[in-house]
Amino acid sequence: MLQAIATVPRHLFFAPAFEAHAYQDKAFPIGEGQTISQPYTVAYQTQLLNLKPTDRVLEVGTGSGYQCAVLLQLTPHVDSIEFNEVLFTRTRQLLASLGAGGAGLYCGDGSVGLPDRAPFDAILVTAGAPGLPPALLRQLRVGGRLVIPVGGSQTQRMVRVTREGAEAFVREEFEDFRFVPLLGVGGWRS
Ligand code: SAH
Numbered sequence: 153m154l155q156a157i158a159t160v161p162r163h164l165f166f167a168p169a170f171e172a173h174a175y176q177d178k179a180f181p182i183g184e185g186q187t188i189s190q191p192y193t194v195a196y197q198t199q200l201l202n203l204k205p206t207d208r209v210l211e212v213g214t215g216s217g218y219q220c221a222v223l224l225q226l227t228p229h230v231d232s233i234e235f236n237e238v239l240f241t242r243t244r245q246l247l248a249s250l251g252a253g254g255a256g257l258y259c260g261d262g263s264v265g266l267p268d269r270a271p272f273d274a275i276l277v278t279a280g281a282p283g284l285p286p287a288l289l290r291q292l293r294v295g296g297r298l299v300i301p302v303g304g305s306q307t308q309r310m311v312r313v314t315r316e317g318a319e320a321f322v323r324e325e326f327e328d329f330r331f332v333p334l335l336g337v338g339g340w341r342s
Contacts, residue, residue, distance in 0.1 A: 153199050156225035157191065164250060165216040184236050186332055188216040189278060193329060200299045200312050200326065201274045203227050210269070210291070212262035213278035213334070217243040221252050223276070230255040231269050233262035235335055263338030265291040272296055280308040280331035285338025289313065289321060301331045 163174035165188055173180050179187040189197075197219070203209065203226040211220055214234035220243075223230045232255050234240040240259040247253055258266060263285045265275070270291035277288070277300035288298055292315040301308035310326035333340045 153195065153226070156198065156222050157195050159225050160218065160221045162188075162191065162218060165218040165221075165246070182216045182239070183242075184239050186215055186236065186239060188218050189331075194219050194222055196310065196327070196329075197276055197278070197299050198222055198226070200310070201276055201297055203274060207273035208269075208271075208293075209274045209276065210262075210266055210272045211276045211278065212265075212288070214243050214257060215239060215278060217247045217252070219276070219278055220247065220255050220257075221250070224252055224254055228254055231258065231266055231272075232256070233258040233260055233266060235259070235261055261336035261338075263287070263334055263336035267291065275299070277301065277334060278331065279334035279339070280305075280329075281334040281339050284311070284313060285334075287338055289315070294318070301329050303328075305333065306330065 163171040166174045177191050179190045182188050205227050207227045208229040211232040214232040220232045244257050264287040271293035273293055273296045275288050275298045280301045294315050296315050298313040302311045303309050307328045312324045314322045
């Protein structure tokens with residue numbers, strides 16, 4: 153997992169004027185009011201997913217594409233969905249130019265998942281949710297993991313939900329983080 157972080161050059165996901173900020177352990181604005189997650193956070197969420205190279209992953213919140221590129225180091229089966237059209241278009245071009253075009257990239261409300269591509273072995277939400285979006289739980293395969301920050305607008309607790317059976321879900325809670333809000337019908341809506 154650390155190897156995956158070490159392999160992906162984070163500065164490529166910054167506008168040239170801001171590249172100097174790429175190797176600080178901080179979140180950074182990427183435009184459209186959104187941020188590229190802190191490297192610590194990317195490592196933390198990625199680790200909780202426990203990915204195997206055969207796993208099918210859905211990332212909700214493509215943003216800069218950095219986390220997506222890290223996931224692609226661990227499995228070739230990555231879908232990622234971004235709500236914001238400007239970021240979606242920009243990041244699709246960037247990932248293609250980096251030769252990281254292997255991910256399935258979608259534009260839309262990922263708080264309802266990607267029903268046509270489900271089930272997933274792992275779902276990673278990179279924006280803060282008010283609760284567990286039911287559609288994401290339904291789209292987990294048995295044995296699958298949902299990693300999602302859940303809480304209010306100021307801080308969110310990292311939560312991992314593992315689907316152990318058709319109706320059996322085990323919830324674990326980890327540290328507190330601060331994410332931009334998850335929008336859409338399974339998020340903060342507006
Ligand atoms: N994983 C990103 C972090 C992006 S910040 C990276 O590595 O850079 C969170 C992203 O989630 C933002 O780009 C925001 O536009 C997006 N987002 C918020 N609500 C969403 C939703 N319902 N569906 C998909 N993307 C959403």
